[in-house]
Amino acid sequence: MAGAGGGSNDVQWCFSQVKGAIDDDVAEADIISTVEFNHSGELLATGDKGGRVVIFQQEIENKSQPQCRSEYNVYSTFQSHEPEFDYLKSLEIEEKINKIRWLPQKNAAQFLLSTNDKTIKLWKISERDKRPEGYNLKEEDGRYIDPNTVTALRVPVFRPMDLMVEASPRRVFANAHTYHINSISINSDHETYLSADDLRINLWHQEITDRSFNIVDIKPANMEELTEVITAAEFHPHQCNTFVYSSSKGTIRLCDMRESALCDKYSKLFEEPEDPSNRSFFSEIISSISDVKFSHNGRYMMTRDYLSVKIWDLNMENRPVETYQVHEYLRSKLCSLYENDCIFDKFECCWNGNDSVVMTGSYNNFFRMFDRGQRRDMTLEASRESSKPRQVLKPRKVCAGGKRKKDEISVDSLDFNKKILHTAWHPQDNIIAVATTNNLYIFQDKVN
């Protein structure tokens, strides 16, 4: 349903900016693999397949006006991870950044955790806008002065300089994961964080790199008996003892670290019984959860599987409280999607600042928003054609079958190479970042 026009609650989304190369020939290293706003929303980080992190900073045009346009410009770019080689297993370790998570800001510097398949790094991003001048034994260009020529002494002073943003790796957390890391999550205690791979979850202290505690281990004694893997994990936003992890079988387990050191026994198991009428070859694949996110208020969590988004009340385990179909028209195409590998795509999802709307991506560069309160959903597109400054995005519609109306797109015309896997929502404002294959689109609500 269209969300454009109407009452004051309706948000009209407008194009704001697009980052990245324009040409259609996409270099694999430029493929965006993660997007994350920091806690204030001032900074927006992206990671790509080439192991680079690009941070954008919001520059507000006119801070005095309440409704003003803001732009995100490049703040810092650095190479976070490099390709590595595991000599023991003869395996290459990809440099692709799987996740970025910002630490809450404690001082002038910003800190973030970035991870590839095997190694997590803590990066410090700091600004330098002054430099010392007036050394006694050194020239401005660095050459040393002969001490014998010095006749008077002076105290060096700090003088302003052009802003320089430096990124430096402060900690490297390595060699703790046998399988591929899929999640990192920072604890609300501001001291610890977890990292999850296919079979294990480890708890780290942010300061300590040479050891971590294993808190979940679902590896069976006999690997032939393996039936499910961990697909995502996250700490509760307020309760530092609580975290959840999702599985490839569509279940979510909530664990309490106070119960035991090894949280193999869950406190709660969230699982919806399968609808037998929907059973097919691919039922298990499409029930695999690709992302789990707590709501900001900590009362709900959202899970994304291949076809739907589900909202769970933490107090009710037997079924979700809300289910939203993202692209149900794909259910009859699962066989083709299996053959072209699209069925393995891992879509992420996100909440808006006040937990009233959720968003997730789809194919054909479409992304979907579900307004929980108003029970409305919207499909929008991130495309170069709708990229004129402040252009209002027109809601899109996919025609599942039958007669195609004007402006509708038929399922067979969808471009499955254009997928939106990563989206992020500003923690306070209606500003969203949507990643297509190699471009980052920023949309804002319409400023009157």
Added chain:
Amino acid sequence: MDVSAEAKRIMAVSISKLYASRTQRGGMRLHRCLLLSVVMRSARDLYHSACLAKEREELGTAQPVPVTATEEKGEAMDTTTSGDQVDMSRVETEPEPSLTPTLTEEIQTSSDPESTQGPPKPAKISGKNTVEDKENRSPVSPDRHSRKRRGKASVAPDFLPSKRARLSLELGEERAIRTGQRNCCRSGDSLITMSLNSNRAIAAF
């Protein structure tokens, strides 16, 4: 039969994806391999059910039909009796699966994922072997209890990528899949062998 052809096709697609994942950058992904093996298992189960139903139609009896004969017709690289017997017996005892003409419609496979997993039951397997297999044993059945390699001609069906298959047999158990991870250093002779128990796909992780 459309269903069994579709199931066979999906099995072939799954196997080729498993092959391809061995060479992908970053190593084999456990999650992906698990999902592929789940689909392969479902397809295999459906294929067996379809063949069984067809055999029943043809024979006009309700007796359990040993699967090895049908297996070697169109099955993928390996054909074990033991694993099949376990599965077929499960098919027997559970309600008749309702097979629909096309896979995209509702399909109920008789064996749900949980029941096909868990450790194999050696006693049951060997029992089934001796009772039912005598008539339809494969010609190389004495070799089933040894680790001898099989020739290519007897195991490579046409719809699968032509790779040299190495089959290793264990007493009373199914063959194991060796995925690339363990054998990547010996790339010349390490290949995937398909197992009827698709859990073996991830045994090497």
